[in-house]
Amino acid sequence: MNINPIDDLVNEHKGIITMLHIMQKISSKIQKRDNIEKDHIHKIIEFLSNFADKCHHGKEEDILFPEMAKNPENTILINELLGEHRAGRDYIRGMKNSLDDFSTGSPAAYHIAANMQGYTALLINHIQKETKELFVIAEKEIPENTKNLIEEKFEELERNVIGEGKHEEYHGWLKMLAGIYMV
Numbered sequence: 764m765n766i767n768p769i770d771d772l773v774n775e776h777k778g779i780i781t782m783l784h785i786m787q788k789i790s791s792k793i794q795k796r797d798n799i800e801k802d803h804i805h806k807i808i809e810f811l812s813n814f815a816d817k818c819h820h821g822k823e824e825d826i827l828f829p830e831m832a833k834n835p836e837n838t839i840l841i842n843e844l845l846g847e848h849r850a851g852r853d854y855i856r857g858m859k860n861s862l863d864d865f866s867t868g869s870p871a872a873y874h875i876a877a878n879m880q881g882y883t884a885l886l887i888n889h890i891q892k893e894t895k896e897l898f899v900i901a902e903k904e905i906p907e908n909t910k911n912l913i914e915e916k917f918e919e920l921e922r923n924v925i926g927e928g929k930h931e932e933y934h935g936w937l938k939m940l941a942g943i944y945m946v
């Protein structure tokens with residue numbers, strides 16, 4: 764049975780949204796000077812940079828957007844979404860730059876909290892826009908056989924970018940972090 768590539772992206776959004784909720788909890792804990800394990804911040808940054816950015820945004824930027832850009836009417840929306848991916852990368856870089864100096868109550872901790880909040884607000888709006896606008900257009904405009912080709916390319920990108928087994932590991936991290944912070 765063929766998987767619809769849009770469903771694939773929708774599923775990844777679900778994982779990313781869970782992580783955004785965890786980040787909201789963690790950033791408010793940091794602001795209350797609660798102790799947060801550095802390893803949790805490390806895992807969040809790796810998830811954002813590999814799963815959300817390289818894998819998910821990579822599928823959109825390298826495969827889906829070029830297909831949708833064949834219709835010039837989609838250009839404005841695609842450029843807007845590309846700009847948001849870029850802004851997201853700046854927040855991730857901000858978190859990475861402060862990771863080494865992270866400790867409870869340190870300036871680095873507050874810098875990470877601020878970047879987490881900025882990233883979360885940006886991505887919630889971005890995901891909503893893709894769900895309500897981009898994916899609706901994609902379902903309407905992309906023929907079924909092209910969708911199958913897109914899904915094949917998605918799977919190939921996933922293997923090359925994050926590698927076998929990593930996806931499961933990231934879902935394991937989500938479960939672990941949600942168990943700690945979402946209770």
Ligand SMILES: [Fe+2]
Pocket residue numbers: 820823844848889893
């Ligand atoms: Fe996106």
Ligand SMILES: [Fe+2]
Pocket residue numbers: 772776819823890893
């Ligand atoms: Fe997306």
